[in-house]
Amino acid sequence: MSTAAQDRLRELHRGRELVASYPEVPALLAELPEERLGWAGQLLARLDPDEVLAAHPGVTAVTVAVTGHGTLNPLVPALTAELARHGLLLRPVTSSFDSYVADLSDPGSALAAANADLTLCVLDPMIVFDEIPVPWSADDAAKTLAGKVQLLDWLAGQAGGHGSGTLVYNTLPLPRRFAAQLVDHRSRARLGAAWRTGNADLLALAERHPGLVVLDLDPLLAEGVGADDARLSVYAKAHLRPELLAAYARQVAHLARHQLGRTKKVLALDLDGTVWGGVLGEDGPDGIEVAGGYRGDAFQAFQRTVRQLGAQGVLVTAVSKNDLEPVREVLRTHPELALREEDFVRVSANWEPKPGNLCETAAVLNVGLDSFVFVDDSPYECGLVRRELPEVAVVAVGEDPAGHVARLLADGWFDVREVTADDRARPGRYRDERTRADFLHSFQSLDDYLRELGVVVRFGPARPRDLGRLSQLTLRTNQFNLTTDRLQPAELDAVVADPRREVHAIRSADRFGDNGIVGAVFTRREDDGVHIDNFLLSCRVFSRGIEQACLAAVLRAARDGGAAAVHGTYRPTKKNAGVRDFLPRHGFLAVHEDEAATTYRHDLAELPEVPQYVRLVENEEESPR
Amino acid sequence: MTTIDEFIALLRDELGLEVTADDAGRRLDELPGWDSVHLLWMVAHMEEATDRQVPLPALLEAPNIEELFALYAA
Numbered sequence: 255m256s257t258a259a260q261d262r263l264r265e266l267h268r269g270r271e272l273v274a275s276y277p278e279v280p281a282l283l284a285e286l287p288e289e290r291l292g293w294a295g296q297l298l299a300r301l302d303p304d305e306v307l308a309a310h311p312g313v314t315a316v317t318v319a320v321t322g323h324g325t326l327n328p329l330v331p332a333l334t335a336e337l338a339r340h341g342l343l344l345r346p347v348t349s350s351f352d353s354y355v356a357d358l359s360d361p362g363s364a365l366a367a368a369n370a371d372l373t374l375c376v377l378d379p380m381i382v383f384d385e386i387p388v389p390w391s392a393d394d395a396a397k398t399l400a401g402k403v404q405l406l407d408w409l410a411g412q413a414g415g416h417g418s419g420t421l422v423y424n425t426l427p428l429p430r431r432f433a434a435q436l437v438d439h440r441s442r443a444r445l446g447a448a449w450r451t452g453n454a455d456l457l458a459l460a461e462r463h464p465g466l467v468v469l470d471l472d473p474l475l476a477e478g479v480g481a482d483d484a485r486l487s488v489y490a491k492a493h494l495r496p497e498l499l500a501a502y503a504r505q506v507a508h509l510a511r512h513q514l515g516r517t518k519k520v521l522a523l524d525l526d527g528t529v530w531g532g533v534l535g536e537d538g539p540d541g542i543e544v545a546g547g548y549r550g551d552a553f554q555a556f557q558r559t560v561r562q563l564g565a566q567g568v569l570v571t572a573v574s575k576n577d578l579e580p581v582r583e584v585l586r587t588h589p590e591l592a593l594r595e596e597d598f599v600r601v602s603a604n605w606e607p608k609p610g611n612l613c614e615t616a617a618v619l620n621v622g623l624d625s626f627v628f629v630d631d632s633p634y635e636c637g638l639v640r641r642e643l644p645e646v647a648v649v650a651v652g653e654d655p656a657g658h659v660a661r662l663l664a665d666g667w668f669d670v671r672e673v674t675a676d677d678r679a680r681p682g683r684y685r686d687e688r689t690r691a692d693f694l695h696s697f698q699s700l701d702d703y704l705r706e707l708g709v710v711v712r713f714g715p716a717r718p719r720d721l722g723r724l725s726q727l728t729l730r731t732n733q734f735n736l737t738t739d740r741l742q743p744a745e746l747d748a749v750v751a752d753p754r755r756e757v758h759a760i761r762s763a764d765r766f767g768d769n770g771i772v773g774a775v776f777t778r779r780e781d782d783g784v785h786i787d788n789f790l791l792s793c794r795v796f797s798r799g800i801e802q803a804c805l806a807a808v809l810r811a812a813r814d815g816g817a818a819a820v821h822g823t824y825r826p827t828k829k830n831a832g833v834r835d836f837l838p839r840h841g842f843l844a845v846h847e848d849e850a851a852t853t854y855r856h857d858l859a860e861l862p863e864v865p866q867y868v869r870l871v872e873n874e875e876e877s878p879r
Numbered sequence: 880m881t882t883i884d885e886f887i888a889l890l891r892d893e894l895g896l897e898v899t900a901d902d903a904g905r906r907l908d909e910l911p912g913w914d915s916v917h918l919l920w921m922v923a924h925m926e927e928a929t930d931r932q933v934p935l936p937a938l939l940e941a942p943n944i945e946e947l948f949a950l951y952a953a
Contacts, residue, residue, distance in 0.1 A: 264892060296920060297895040300912060327916040489935045490919055 259285035267297045273305050276313065276343075281644060283339045292500060295335030303345045316342045316510045317419075319365045321349040321357040322376030323384075324493035329376065332500040336507035339665075340516065351491070358409040358421070366413075371513055373413065374422045374506060377406075377456075378493035379482070383432055392441045396448030399426075403455045410463040420513060422506065424469040425453040427481035427494075467509060467671065474501040508666035518647060518667040519625040521563060522612055525574035525581065525603075527631035528651055528658070529557060529593060534576055534584060539770065540723060543655075545590035552655035557592035559659045564597050567677030568668050569619060569684055571600040573611045573628070578603040583767040589730070589792055599684035608635055609642035619684060627667045704798055704867040711803050712761040714873040716774065720759045721746055723771045727790060734773070734791040734801065734833050737825045737851075754779050755787070760804050762795055769795055775808055783819035784812040789836070799865035805840055806862045807872055813858045820856040821845075886948045890917075893924055903944045910944075925951055 259282045266272045272279070279298065286294060303315055318333060320326050326348070334344045347368040349357050354375050357365040365373065382398045406423060413421050428449045436442045453472075460468045475481055479501045486492040494502070511517065526533045530553050531543025545554040564570045570593075574581055581603040585595035595601070600618060602611040608628075616623045624645040630636050636650040647667060651658045670677070716724055721743065728741040741749065749755050760773035773791035777784050786808065791801050812820045822837045824830075838844065840862040842854035864870045883903055890896045894917050898910060907913050918938060926932055933950045941947045 267892070267895060292920070293893055296893065296917075300895040325915065327914060328919055331916065331920075485935045486919060489939055490915060492919060496919065496923060 259283075260287070260290055263294055263297065272297065273301055273309050276301075276306050276310055279338050280341045281640065283335065284640070284648070291335045291339075292332060292496070294338075295331030295333075298338055299331040299334040299344075299346075303343050306343055313343050314341065314514060315345050316372070316514060317345040317347060317368060317370040318506070318510070319347040319349070319357075319368050319370035319373040319419075320376065321354040321365055321373070322378070323352050323354065323381045324376075324378050324487070325351065325491045326376050326499075328492060328496045329374070329499045329503060332496070332503035333506060336500075336503045337510060340507055340511050342507070342510060342514070355405070355409065358413040361412075361415075369419065371419045372422060372506065372510055373419055375406075375409075376494070376499075376502070377424050377426055379426050379429055379432065380487065380493045382426070390435075392436060392444035392448060395432075395445055396452070399448060399452035400455075403452055403459075406456065407459055407462070410459055410466045414463050414465040419465070420509065421463070421466045422469060422509065423456060423459065423466065424502065425456055425471045427471055427475055427498075429482035431482065431484060469502065469505050471498070471502065474498065474505075477501075505666065508669045512670055516624070517670055518568075518627045519621055520569045520571060520615070520619065520627065521560065521668070522571045522573045522615065522626055522628045522646075523560065524608075524628075524630035524632065524635065525572055525576065527653075528629055529553065529560070529572075530584075530591070531655060534580055539580065539584045539588055540726075542584070542588075544588055545592070549655055550590075552658065554590070554592055556651075556655060556658040556662070559662060561593055561597055563668055564681055565678065566668070566673045567680045569599045569621070569681055570597055571615050571619075572598050572602065573608050573615065574601075574603045575605055575608075576603040579767050583769070586767075587769050587795070597681075599681055607638065607642075609639055612639065612643060612646060629662060704865075707764045707798065707867070708869075709798050709800065709867065710763045710869045710871060711800050712763075712871045712874055713758060713775075713804050713807050716750065716757040716759040720771055721750065724757065724759060724774050727771070727774060727792065728788070731773075731790045731792060732827070733830055735788070735827075735830050736786070736790065736833055736836065737788045737823050738827050738830065739776070739788045749776065752778075758804070758808070760791065760800065762798075762800050764798075772800070773804070775804055777808060777812075779815075779817070783817040783821060784808070784815075786820060786822040789822070789833075799868040801836065802840065802862060803864045803868045803870045805836075806864045807870060809856060809858060809861045813861065817858070819858060822854045822856070823851050824854070825851045881952075883945065883948045886951070887944065889924070890921070890944070894920060898944065903948075905944075906942055907944070907947075921947075 263282050263286070266275050283291065283294060307313060307315060316337060320329055330346045330348065333346065337344045347365060347370055349365050357363045358375060360366065381402050382395055386394045386398050410421055426449070428446065433442055433445055436445055457468045457470060460466050479497050480495050481498055483495045486495065523529055531549045532541055534542055543550040543553055545551065560570055572581070581601060582595060584591060585593065585598065585601065600615050602615060604611070612623065612626060612628060616626065623643055626646045627649060628639050628646050629649045629651055631651050631653065633650060636648045639646055640648050647665070649661055651661045725741055725743045725746045728739060728746070750757055756777045758775040758777065759771050760775070762769045762772050772795045775789045776787040778787050789805070809820055822842055824834060824837060826834065837854045841860060842856045844852055845855050846853045884900060887898055887900055887903065890898050896910065896912055896917065902910055922935065922938060929951060937950055938947060941950060
């Protein structure tokens, strides 16, 4: 597919058809391998923007003025390509070599006259090192840098006074070929500190000048883009490597997109293979990879990133080929999923083609499709959406979930100059509307809510097929876990095999669906009565009366079985303080207490009630054992 | 990269320059659309394609395509 895009671009170039076919370009660039973007930029930078506009009046042009210290021509093809990826046509205005001071300070400069949407003042380390004498000290470099920051502060004020567009500065990389000229580590450290102070001061300028954006190059350098090529710097006065300029151009394109009001608003996510690993319909809620393990952790990182975006005003929606109920159940109750149902403003889970679902979501949210970013691991779905809905930005996350976060963030789809309180409140507003549409009643109290929830608890002996999940619960449950006895599958098998012991599985369901096995009670029959060795419950179903209902069932069964008493133990851990009072609250009296544990005894005289809003079903299915 | 025709094809297809074999001896600054960016771009591309470095000053001083090619062919 990628070579097809490359071949097509080459063919258009050779046939001189790039202008005529310009509307095809963004889609071709989307399919082009990353390393060929520079090449495409070369070809596209040859086109006359006026010719493109004449042929396609609907294309949006953006005027970008470029000034700075060194040779910046390589930036133009890179900017051309990066803007074209977003359907924007570059009108470049380049300035003469090292004329940024005049360009920015003189209201009559050609650059000021261009009235650009964006003015890039590209800063490089040579603004400092070209000016310091030899020999030099860390303090000399610090002083020169501080002077430059002052100058840039003043220039930003001047430019802000006479320009309408956005001025863009960047932080300065520190090349080793300078740092290493200081032979003592103390001086070198002082240079490093001064350099960072200078960059920090540069970044802080954006707080003072509303028309200024300062791009931090450190995250780009951290990705392994080299900053400095001595040959290019010395011979061609190109002080920043073309690769770094290309990465910088990408950030600028994001800024331009925002400047033109084209920031994306909606993040539409596929679920299977994108938000979690596996296929929910086949693997079930406990079989999908949500957290833990190699792939689970990768998906977890992606979920957390999405949540982070949602908290800043991005409207997150799900578009999944699945049945709706299992999806809602996972989003509501999966104990480890970092994204919850309330993080989504809308969930489309059905078997209809995704483009239709995206259109419907756009209509419901009253947001244009050109505000959508669609993320899917399936090349088929990505291709379908690209073809049917070219205005939707498609992020193909691919097979390896470790790359999902970087792919999602690669294009700064949601970048804005500033996140406002209104932005942060936006998802909540949409959610409120959805909630109003979905649930017509409002709940008067938690009891009312629980009554409407219709909790059904199934309590009975564990079946062989439950043991895997039960072992997992003992290993993973931390909060509602009275004694935190962890049982590996083999240990659990031994418990089950012991005739004196019983393992009771707790299942629950409510109007939203079946939660499956959510907890367990481990009991042991001794001469002095029944001992509760452990009681644990998944945190996703606390405080719905389930724990009380099951405890009542254990106590009643013990009394019916002729036990003299029921004994229980609470062993405190860092995380289970919430269940410290669980036994005493239900009629147990403390018998012995020390740091390690408190033991309790219930005399079975007065048994706790099963809460009215819980329907308890006991021993529904006899254990096949 | 063994012939100058291949080199010229590369300048056409990779750099988007409108050059033909007839332009091989013309001064670079007379070539339509040529600027220093192209040289830098070509250098990067050739280093990747041929896995060898030609000293940049020599390339910067080469007056025309023929001599650029000669530096890589040497």
